[in-house]
Amino acid sequence: MIIKRRQFLRSTGAAAALSLAAPLVARAAADTIKVGGLHDLSGALDLVGIPMDQVFQMAIKEINEGGGLLGRQVEGVVYDPQSNMSMYSQYATQMALKDKVAVVMGGITSASRETIRPIFHKFQTLYFYNTQYEGGVCDRNEITLGTTPAQTVARIIPYAMNLYGKKVYTVAADYNYGHITSAWIKRYVEEQGGEVIATEFFPLDVAQFGSTISKIQAAKPDFVCSAMVGSSHLGFYRQWAAAGMKEQIPMISTVLGAGGNDQIVLTAAEGNGILSSFGYFEAVDNPANKAFLERIKAEYPTNTPIMSEISECTYEGMMIWADAVREAGSIERDAVLEVIAKGKTYDLPAGKVKIDPKTQHAIRDVYIAELQDQTFVIKESFPESQPADTQMVCDLIADPRANKHYEISL
Amino acid sequence: MDYAIVVALEMVRAVAWLVLLAAGLAIIFGMMRVINFAHGEFLMLGGYTVVVSTGAGVNEWVAILLLAPLVVGLFGVVVERLVIRQLYGRMLDSLLATWGLSMLMIGGVTLIFGNTVQGVATPFGGVRIGTYQMPIYNFVLIFFAAAILLAVWAVLKFTRAGLIARATMQNPNMAETLGIRTTLVYMATFGIGSAVTGLAGGLLAPVTGVVPAMGASLVGQSFITVITGGAAVITGTLSSATILGTISQGTTFWAGPVYGDAALLVVALILLRILPQGITGRIFKRAL
Numbered sequence: 001m002i003i004k005r006r007q008f009l010r011s012t013g014a015a016a017a018l019s020l021a022a023p024l025v026a027r028a029a030a031d032t033i034k035v036g037g038l039h040d041l042s043g044a045l046d047l048v049g050i051p052m053d054q055v056f057q058m059a060i061k062e063i064n065e066g067g068g069l070l071g072r073q074v075e076g077v078v079y080d081p082q083s084n085m086s087m088y089s090q091y092a093t094q095m096a097l098k099d100k101v102a103v104v105m106g107g108i109t110s111a112s113r114e115t116i117r118p119i120f121h122k123f124q125t126l127y128f129y130n131t132q133y134e135g136g137v138c139d140r141n142e143i144t145l146g147t148t149p150a151q152t153v154a155r156i157i158p159y160a161m162n163l164y165g166k167k168v169y170t171v172a173a174d175y176n177y178g179h180i181t182s183a184w185i186k187r188y189v190e191e192q193g194g195e196v197i198a199t200e201f202f203p204l205d206v207a208q209f210g211s212t213i214s215k216i217q218a219a220k221p222d223f224v225c226s227a228m229v230g231s232s233h234l235g236f237y238r239q240w241a242a243a244g245m246k247e248q249i250p251m252i253s254t255v256l257g258a259g260g261n262d263q264i265v266l267t268a269a270e271g272n273g274i275l276s277s278f279g280y281f282e283a284v285d286n287p288a289n290k291a292f293l294e295r296i297k298a299e300y301p302t303n304t305p306i307m308s309e310i311s312e313c314t315y316e317g318m319m320i321w322a323d324a325v326r327e328a329g330s331i332e333r334d335a336v337l338e339v340i341a342k343g344k345t346y347d348l349p350a351g352k353v354k355i356d357p358k359t360q361h362a363i364r365d366v367y368i369a370e371l372q373d374q375t376f377v378i379k380e381s382f383p384e385s386q387p388a389d390t391q392m393v394c395d396l397i398a399d400p401r402a403n404k405h406y407e408i409s410l
Numbered sequence: 411m412d413y414a415i416v417v418a419l420e421m422v423r424a425v426a427w428l429v430l431l432a433a434g435l436a437i438i439f440g441m442m443r444v445i446n447f448a449h450g451e452f453l454m455l456g457g458y459t460v461v462v463s464t465g466a467g468v469n470e471w472v473a474i475l476l477l478a479p480l481v482v483g484l485f486g487v488v489v490e491r492l493v494i495r496q497l498y499g500r501m502l503d504s505l506l507a508t509w510g511l512s513m514l515m516i517g518g519v520t521l522i523f524g525n526t527v528q529g530v531a532t533p534f535g536g537v538r539i540g541t542y543q544m545p546i547y548n549f550v551l552i553f554f555a556a557a558i559l560l561a562v563w564a565v566l567k568f569t570r571a572g573l574i575a576r577a578t579m580q581n582p583n584m585a586e587t588l589g590i591r592t593t594l595v596y597m598a599t600f601g602i603g604s605a606v607t608g609l610a611g612g613l614l615a616p617v618t619g620v621v622p623a624m625g626a627s628l629v630g631q632s633f634i635t636v637i638t639g640g641a642a643v644i645t646g647t648l649s650s651a652t653i654l655g656t657i658s659q660g661t662t663f664w665a666g667p668v669y670g671d672a673a674l675l676v677v678a679l680i681l682l683r684i685l686p687q688g689i690t691g692r693i694f695k696r697a698l
Contacts, residue, residue, distance in 0.1 A: 044623065046525050174668055202667045205627030207618040208427060210420045210548065211662045211670075217542050218413060231527040231619035232627055238529065239617055242545035244536025265619065267531045 032075040033068075033331055035060065035318075036095040036125075038106030038116065043083030045108050047261070051305035052130070052314045053078065056105055058299045059318035069325050077101055085115050092116035096123035102331040105130060105317045108310070110176065114405055117142055121403050126333045128321065130313035132258060132278065134180040135387065136406040137361075138394035141333075143320070143340060144361045145313040145353070147279040149184040150389035151366050153254055155382050156277035157188040157225075159368050160252045165222025166194035171212060171236065172227035174201035180407075181227040181254050184389075197221055207232040209239045216249065226253040234265060241270040252276070257369075257376055261306055264374050271371040279362070280309040280350040281369045281376045289349035309350070316348050316362075320355070341396075352383065359394045361387035412540025417663055419539075423548045425655035426555035430614070431628055432635035432647050433558050434607030439636055440643040441579045441599045444494055445505045448512035449632055450625020451519075452604055456482050456611020457620040458519060461528045470533060470616075478612030479605040486604020490597050498596070512625065519622040527619040547616065554613055558606055563644050566698050575599065576698075634678045640688020645697035649689045654678060 037056040040049035060076045068074060077099045079091035088107070095101045096119060103126045107113040113129050120127040121141045128143045135148035161168075168189050172178035178201055186196045197219050200212055216224060228236050237256075240246065252275040256262050263271060282293065292315065297304050305311060323346065324339040325331055345354045351365035366385040369376035393406040435449045446452070456478040463473040493511065497504040534546035566572035577585040578595045586592050618624070635654060639646030657677050662670030685692050 042525075044525075047527070200666050203671055205630075206667050206671065207614075207627065208424065210423055210544070211417075211659060212667065214413075214416045214420060214542055214544070215663065231621040231624060233619075234527060234529065235618035238532050239545060242532035242534070242536065242547055242617075244543045244545075248543075261526060265527050265529055270531060 032073045033070075033325075034075050034077050034099055034101045035321075036099065036101035036104035036106065037076055037078045038081060038088065038091060038095070038104060039078075039314075040083045040108055040112075041078075041080035045083045048108055048258075048310060049083075051307070051311040052106075052108075054300055054305050055296070055307075055311045055314045056318065058295065059315050061299070062295070063318070063322050069322060070329065070331070074322075081112070085111060088112050088115045089119060092119040093123075096120060096125040101125060102325075102333075103128065103321050103336075105314055107131065110134065110405075113137070117405075118403070124333050126321070126336060128317035130317050131310050134177060134408075135389035136393060136408050137390065138359065138396065138402040138404050138406060140337065140360065140396050140400050140402065142360065143317070143355065144359075144387075144390075145316050145320075145364075146309060146362075147364070147366060147385075148361065148387050148389050149181060149254075150387060151279065151364070151385040152277040153181065153184045154188055154388070155366055155385065156252055156254070156275060156368055157185060158192050159277075159380065160223055160225070160250070160275060161189070161192050161194050164250050166192070167220070167222045168194060168196045168225055169216050169219055169221035169223075170196055170199040170225045170227070171216075172199065172201055173229040173233060174203045175229075177229065178202075178227050185225050185227070185254070202228065202233065202236075204230050205232055207235045209236045212236075213240060213243050213245065217245070221249065223250040223252060226251060227255055228253070229255055234262065237266055237270055237274070246270075246273065250275075256371070257281070257308060258310065263371055263376065264306070266371075266374070268373045271374060274371045275368060275379070276371065276376065277366060277368045278309040279364050279366055280307070280312040281367055281378055282307050283369065283376055283378045284350060284367065285378075286347075286349070286351060288347055292349040312348075312350055313362075316346070316350065316353060319348060320346055320353075351381075354384070356387060356391070358397055359387055359390045360396060361390050363387065412542055415539055416542045416544065417660075419544065419548065420663070421656045421659045422552055424659035425651050426552040428631060428635045428651035428655045429555040429559060429647055430551065430610040431632040432639070432651065433555075433562070434603045434605075434610060435632050436636045436639065436643050436647045437562065437603035437606060438600055440641050440646065441575060441603075442498075442596055443501060444498070444600075445501060445508070446603075447505055447508040447629075448489075448515060448625075449607060450627075450629030451512045451515040452482055452486070452607040452625075453611035453614065453628050453632075454519065454620070454622065454625045455485060455515065456608035457615040457624065458523065458528075459608065460612045460615040461530055461620050462523075464530050465528075470530060474612040474615070475609070479609040482608025482611065483601050483605030486607075487597060487601040489604075490600040494600060495593065495596070516622045516625070523622070525622055527621050529619050530616050532616040551613060551617075554609070558609070559644055559648060562606075563698060566643070571598075631674070634674065638678050638681050638688055640685070640690035642690035642694060642697045645694045646688060646690040649694070650681075653681070653689075 039052040060074050063074050081087040105128045130145045132146035170182045172182040182199050189196050256276045324336045327339045328335040341357045343357045354363040356363050366382045367378050368380045369378045459478045459481045460473045532547050536543040537546050578592050582592050635650050639650035658670045658674035661673035
């Protein structure tokens with residue numbers, strides 16, 4: 001028998017439509033609200049993904065203990081994409097079409113976000129991206145809570161130049177994060193009348209930094225700015241300290257303490273004095289953060305995760321979404337988005353957080369902290385820092401249909 | 411002037427790094443023609459031995475110089491008895507089996523210790539060379555690279571065990587008819603090769619982060635060094651490490667680490683095109 005292409009399409013199309021309709025029927029009977037968590041629980045990024053998932057689970061519990069939402073309990077749907085992009089797209093589709101979740105928290109790297117964002121956009125599943133990233137996402141379906149370079153790099157560069165001087169030596173990881181971040185570093189250094197005397201990129205498997213350390217000594221910068229990523233690159237801090245450079249040239253970093261346990265892997269002698277900048281550190285002093293850290297400790301007494309911006313923002317995402325659902329009286333995407341896009345201010349562990357209606361990025365307090373004896377001590381805070389980079393390219397009020405990740409040219 | 415000294419020292423250190431990475435693999439490959447694809451994970455195991463035992467309060471040097479080679483060496487003997495022994499003379503099968511072993515080891519270590527970066531601080535401080543500073547630990551690496559090569563050379567050249575090993579290497583069938591139990595020789599060789607790899611992993615632990623997947627970024631350099639060097643354990647490792655190390659490190663100083671990495675690959679490619687059997691396949695043919 002020969003099946004004509006049209007016939008084949010027609011029959012399989014009908015079957016697909018039927019099988020898609022089935023969960024819809026099932027859903028009407030379900031009385032829980034499903035929320036999706038898509039974090040890497042295994043593979044290369046599990047170090048970052050597991051704390052995010054722990055916070056995600058805790059937030060669901062907290063919402064349910066407070067009586068749930070709209071009289072219904074909230075149920076987490078969790079998949080493990082295993083640090084693998086094809087799994088990301090598979091599970092994202094599954095969440096949107098099969099589980100019909102009301103909202104999704106997740107994605108860690110920019111690559112994983114750009115894999116799942118278009119999927120959630122297409123199926124109109126509300127999506128929260130809670131990671132610090134290079135900026136530029138313009139999509140009404142996505143709420144972005146993490147910091148962008150205009151919030152962190154823009155703060156720490158003038159702070160360090162004021163402290164140490166105008167000559168900067170940049171070392172960065174050799175992939176898009178490192179390249180984009182070092183471009184921002186250059187821009188902010190030059191805006192302040194300084195000079196980046198050299199920028200070096202390192203493939204992620206490079207573990208010997210002797211030549212670079214010698215070159216830095218030859219160049220005699222006022223400070224070193226590091227955007228190094230991963231376990232091999234930790235060797236840079238180690239070899240830097242072993243060469244006795246710590247006492248001679250100060251160092252700042254745009255990633256140290258971003259999501260993992262870098263600060264406790266380096267010894268106090270290796271890490272002391274390194275400056276870092278994020279939207280959250282455990283040391284943030286306010287009642288909400290105190291309660292948040294106590295809750296984490298109570299929930300995970302033996303495997304307490306170290307909280308960093310990336311996991312705290314996951315909590316923020318859940319709380320902001322829950323608040324919007326309560327106010328909208330509905331879990332429908334458009335109703336919830338309408339409330340969020342009003343630009344309310346929330347009191348959260350990281351401080352005051354406001355959603356910028358133009359970009360749906362967070363306007364938030366940003367902190368500069370110094371690593372001391374394996375914990376970050378906050379040196380200065382900058383309230384209401386705007387995601388100015390994304391604001392340059394994105395206006396969702398003027399163009400609500402936007403669906404793009406802009407590469408912000410510098 | 412002092413900059414020239416620093417550059418030269420860095421080059422020597424890069425050579426030592428390659429020697430350390432490759433020595434254990436070269437012993438196993440050169441003597442047994444077995445490609446151990448789990449070599450990177452043997453290095454990782456050495457690193458973990460150091461991290462875990464120093465965490466338990468063991469002196470760092472005891473951990474690096476004694477425990478790491480011991481643990482990985484014994485592990486190597488077990489692997490030889492269980493896996494490698496079944497696959498002598500079947501190079502592709504042993505490659506596949508050890509590849510599976512490498513995944514098993516990554517999974518096992520992740521299960522036990524978690525996928526978190528661990529590490530120990532680099533011992534000693536810096537030393538001043540003119541206006542520059544260098545970690546003293548660099549000289550430790552150089553010293554042990556030289557010591558390993560010297561020890562292997564001395565054993566092969568001057569001891570009865572070395573004579574038996576060389577006989578087995580040259581003609582296993584003839585050695586067997588002369589009363590040598592070649593299976594025991596192979597087992598010992600694999601164990602010693604693993605122990606040297608464990609020592610190298612232990613020595614590398616203080617300069618980098620130790621994670622279950624760290625082997626993947628080390629195994630490439632190890633293989634390139636061994637294959638470029640060819641079959642002779644000492645001359646091959648030393649000559650290829652010297653060529654690759656100086657050129658890649660020189661390029662790193664001149665143009666940056668991305669080009670340094672690329673230069674290493676390009677040089678290895680050209681060498682293998684000209685000398686498909688490795689450097690010692692044509693030059694220094696009769697060397698050890």
